[in-house]
Amino acid sequence: xxxxxxxxxxxxxxxxxxxxxxxxxxxxxxxxxxxxxxxxxxxxxxxxxxxxxxxxxxxxxxxxxxxxxxxxxxxxxxxxxxxxxxxxxxxxxxxxxxxxxxxxxxxxxxxxxxxxxxxxxxxxxxxxxxxxxxxxxxxxxxxxxxxxxxxxxxxxxxxxxxxxxxxxxxxxxxxxxxxxxxxxxxxxxxxxxxxxxxxxxxxxxxxxxxxxxxxxxxxxxxxxxxxxxxxxxxxxxxxxxxxxxxxxxxxxxxxxxxxxxxxxxxxxxxxxxxxxxxxxxxxxxxxxxxxxxxxxxxxxxxxxxxxxxxxxxxxxxxxxxxxxxxxxxxxxxxxxxxxxxxxxxxxxxxxxxxxxxxxxxxxxxxxxxxxxxxxxxxxxxxxxxxxxxxxxxxxxxxxxxxxxxxxxxxxxxxxxxxxxxxxxxxxxxxxxxxxxxxxxxxxxxxxxxxxxxxxxxxxxxxxxxxxxxxxxxxxxxxxxxxxxxx
Amino acid sequence: xxxxxxxxxxxxxxxxxxxxxxxxxxxxxxxxxxxxxxxxxxxxxxxxxxxxxxxxxxxxxxxxxxxxxxxxxxxxxxxxxxxxxxxxxxxxxxxxxxxxxxxxxxxxxxxxxxxxxxxxxxxxxxxxxxxxxxxxxxxxxxxxxxxxxxxxxxxxxxxxxxxxxxxxxxxxxxxxxxxxxxxxxxxxxxxxxxxxxxxxxxxxxxxxxxxxxxxxxxxxxxxxxxxxxxxxxxxxxxxxxxxxxxxxxxxxxxxxxxxxxxxxxxxxxxxxxxxxxxxxxxxxxxxxxxxxxxxxxxxxxxxxxxxxxxxxxxxxxxxxxxxxxxxxxxxxxxxxxxxxxxxxxxxxxxxxxxxxxxxxxxxxxxxxxxxxxxxxxxxxxxxxxxxxxxxxxxxxxxxxxxxxxxxxxxxxxxxxxxxxxxxxxxxxxxxxxxxxxxxxxxxxxxxxxxxxxxxxxxxxxxxxxxxxxxxxxxxxxxxxxxxxxx
Numbered sequence: 001x002x003x004x005x006x007x008x009x010x011x012x013x014x015x016x017x018x019x020x021x022x023x024x025x026x027x028x029x030x031x032x033x034x035x036x037x038x039x040x041x042x043x044x045x046x047x048x049x050x051x052x053x054x055x056x057x058x059x060x061x062x063x064x065x066x067x068x069x070x071x072x073x074x075x076x077x078x079x080x081x082x083x084x085x086x087x088x089x090x091x092x093x094x095x096x097x098x099x100x101x102x103x104x105x106x107x108x109x110x111x112x113x114x115x116x117x118x119x120x121x122x123x124x125x126x127x128x129x130x131x132x133x134x135x136x137x138x139x140x141x142x143x144x145x146x147x148x149x150x151x152x153x154x155x156x157x158x159x160x161x162x163x164x165x166x167x168x169x170x171x172x173x174x175x176x177x178x179x180x181x182x183x184x185x186x187x188x189x190x191x192x193x194x195x196x197x198x199x200x201x202x203x204x205x206x207x208x209x210x211x212x213x214x215x216x217x218x219x220x221x222x223x224x225x226x227x228x229x230x231x232x233x234x235x236x237x238x239x240x241x242x243x244x245x246x247x248x249x250x251x252x253x254x255x256x257x258x259x260x261x262x263x264x265x266x267x268x269x270x271x272x273x274x275x276x277x278x279x280x281x282x283x284x285x286x287x288x289x290x291x292x293x294x295x296x297x298x299x300x301x302x303x304x305x306x307x308x309x310x311x312x313x314x315x316x317x318x319x320x321x322x323x324x325x326x327x328x329x330x331x332x333x334x335x336x337x338x339x340x341x342x343x344x345x346x347x348x349x350x351x352x353x354x355x356x357x358x359x360x361x362x363x364x365x366x367x368x369x370x371x372x373x374x375x376x377x378x379x380x381x382x383x384x385x386x387x388x389x390x391x392x393x394x395x396x397x398x399x400x401x402x403x404x405x406x407x408x409x410x411x412x413x414x415x416x417x418x419x420x421x422x423x424x425x426x427x428x429x430x431x432x433x434x435x436x437x438x439x440x441x442x443x444x445x446x447x448x449x450x451x452x453x454x455x456x457x458x459x460x461x462x463x464x465x466x467x468x469x470x471x472x473x474x475x476x477x478x479x480x481x482x483x484x485x486x
Numbered sequence: 487x488x489x490x491x492x493x494x495x496x497x498x499x500x501x502x503x504x505x506x507x508x509x510x511x512x513x514x515x516x517x518x519x520x521x522x523x524x525x526x527x528x529x530x531x532x533x534x535x536x537x538x539x540x541x542x543x544x545x546x547x548x549x550x551x552x553x554x555x556x557x558x559x560x561x562x563x564x565x566x567x568x569x570x571x572x573x574x575x576x577x578x579x580x581x582x583x584x585x586x587x588x589x590x591x592x593x594x595x596x597x598x599x600x601x602x603x604x605x606x607x608x609x610x611x612x613x614x615x616x617x618x619x620x621x622x623x624x625x626x627x628x629x630x631x632x633x634x635x636x637x638x639x640x641x642x643x644x645x646x647x648x649x650x651x652x653x654x655x656x657x658x659x660x661x662x663x664x665x666x667x668x669x670x671x672x673x674x675x676x677x678x679x680x681x682x683x684x685x686x687x688x689x690x691x692x693x694x695x696x697x698x699x700x701x702x703x704x705x706x707x708x709x710x711x712x713x714x715x716x717x718x719x720x721x722x723x724x725x726x727x728x729x730x731x732x733x734x735x736x737x738x739x740x741x742x743x744x745x746x747x748x749x750x751x752x753x754x755x756x757x758x759x760x761x762x763x764x765x766x767x768x769x770x771x772x773x774x775x776x777x778x779x780x781x782x783x784x785x786x787x788x789x790x791x792x793x794x795x796x797x798x799x800x801x802x803x804x805x806x807x808x809x810x811x812x813x814x815x816x817x818x819x820x821x822x823x824x825x826x827x828x829x830x831x832x833x834x835x836x837x838x839x840x841x842x843x844x845x846x847x848x849x850x851x852x853x854x855x856x857x858x859x860x861x862x863x864x865x866x867x868x869x870x871x872x873x874x875x876x877x878x879x880x881x882x883x884x885x886x887x888x889x890x891x892x893x894x895x896x897x898x899x900x901x902x903x904x905x906x907x908x909x910x911x912x913x914x915x916x917x918x919x920x921x922x923x924x925x926x927x928x929x930x931x932x933x934x935x936x937x938x939x940x941x942x943x944x945x946x947x948x949x950x951x952x953x954x955x956x957x958x959x960x961x962x963x964x965x966x967x968x969x970x971x972x
Contacts, residue, residue, distance in 0.1 A: 065716040067663075172651050174511070180740055196686055201681050209970065230551040267510075272511060475666075484670060484696060486707070486925040
């Protein structure tokens, strides 16, 4: 790196090389399993009781703390074994030993050893709902405050955290600046009117001096920042007041948006999007998440709340679909209509200008992720750049939807119109309030740059990669019409 | 790592080891300066014109693209030099050569070389406001869409992105799961009533089936997740409808919150908080951000928009204050009152139970960051654990505020009451709606665990580390009473 510090920071750098205490916290089970203490040492482990088995001579208690999907097995020696209930939080002090069977380690508790101890930190009620048996997701939704202790939902959360970390690495390595566009906005980016209005609980006059809404997409603000910083991305909540109850929609969701200056052609954007999704998927193949998700697969009876939700084959085929092609196909909307009409029965033929429905998207992405580009102008927002071969008869814009097998749309993007006069004309045609949007138009007056970008619903990405197709269980506390239960 | 993949993913792993194209985008100036192309090669560089100097024989144009604070110098050879305006976005194709003076590299453009080229992508108006001269922040606030192209505001954004990346690394290495608690909530965490109410633009009945608000703190939901995952953290927007116009408050801000299960005593939480802040500060000392911020220091006339805002000495003394002590002092609120009364004049003496004002906080943190612990119960929210030496006369809770020199409060945290009966009594005493909060209370019924955590306003941390004390310029698009201008 070229840059040299010109700060006189020698003294600080000396201090900074000292090792600070990083172990102020009690160890997690993840830490104990991945950096195991010496065999034979006496250690404390902490977690929830997940399952209990016992015989006359010996008892077994599996505990989990959610830091990892793996359980730690506690072996209770001797006939006078303490009694536990599933769900209790406990601390066990015992001997760290080599495990039997599949488990590399286990913790042996001997009631006759005065150095050993078991403490029940928190008891459970007799009707504690998370027992060692398969349940349904709809059953779990009744317990929003404790359902994340289950294997499946815990895995979703660990997967989400991992993906966010890997996305951060990806964008960082490509010189993107992570930014935070506002959520409270006075402009409706998509112009669809499906926004939430906000005001103080006890309003006197408009708090912000004008009407204020929750953002539906941060793109317009992101463009300001990408023009200033060359490349900008964000992972931020967005809000839609659509009254739709589906497995693919939330009223509050997180959106990954990236915006790139100095783009010569949209293929740079689609290639970048493809690189990004392949990068995070490869990181799953190479990490423990492949184990974690496969543990949730059907037929694994070792654990409660397995067996019903995640099909190992589904996960594997999705990851494989993403990674196996060197380059995903691209097809224009116009070509897609022709392609579909070869397959569709006579009474379902499409004509140019029709919207692609979910079943059409799944046909197009039958074998591989695919970018469908250059949709009709009328189907897309005002800010998209006209296609290179734009014609008044079948007018299209330089945009794409990324469709993935079994699922449909995962991401969408476009080149942005960077010419002031054309953008102004687009906005007038849509009867937008030009005065309110002058700040956005101004970007095209002052040092405009060809640029493009994309957005991706984060819960949808997690859902797709986890092989589980209901975003309401991917979001930790889902918000939807009639759903704001805690 | 103990975990082995049980997925039959060999084929995928082979594919994943292939190198994918990661250079679909045009290079940034950061990339060109840190991974320089071979001297003598012809390359293209892209950026905004930042300053222009010319003589008869040679001209100089500095360009910047915001990916880094450094400019790239363009040398225009020969007498017929093209004319530029500050703010134009341009592409220059020329010879990559060794730089003169402080610059390691420069780009030479020769109009007689047919392979060289200059393109003006975007012109500017004659009144383009970001000229090569010092301006004030209040002047820049008039241009929310382009102000981030200035050195100072660009540096704040790059600093923010860096800090977020380092925080991610820090929490990841300590087994924390990054989570996203909801922003739309039906409960008021702090009970202060300063919340925003939300509803669809065209409401029919309550969209969510009940009143819904924007969260003021995600802590209650974060506790659910930390109990399920052992350790959870979030960096997420929060909202306050306070009608306060200060340099320290925003209506929309980002809050870092961390929640930790299995905490034996609050010293574990304060030590962890201290470790975290030292970790990110050390990363600044060791990175190019020390240069970037010092470039903004007074007296550097090389660049526009320097010279007025960031005092190099302020930045350095803050970083030094954070890093120089092995362990920051801890003092209880009761001790703090005694300490302050030794310093304060007779007519400003405090009595036990008084709130600490900003000037008191600055006295306590005169030389070093300091944790003030165990505040009076009446000053703190219902969920805090009573202090170990709790007494009815001077009742206190196990909590802390982190105060830093010149600034005041940077973070606050506590142990949480984990006993069901005590928490219920606390809530009744505050006349809270028990039914609405049953989900939260239930955490203390089902496998409760001693836990604690803290929250930190992210803009305040950036502000403090950047040596610039107005969060309204730290937030890219600040929201405050009467302020929602784009």
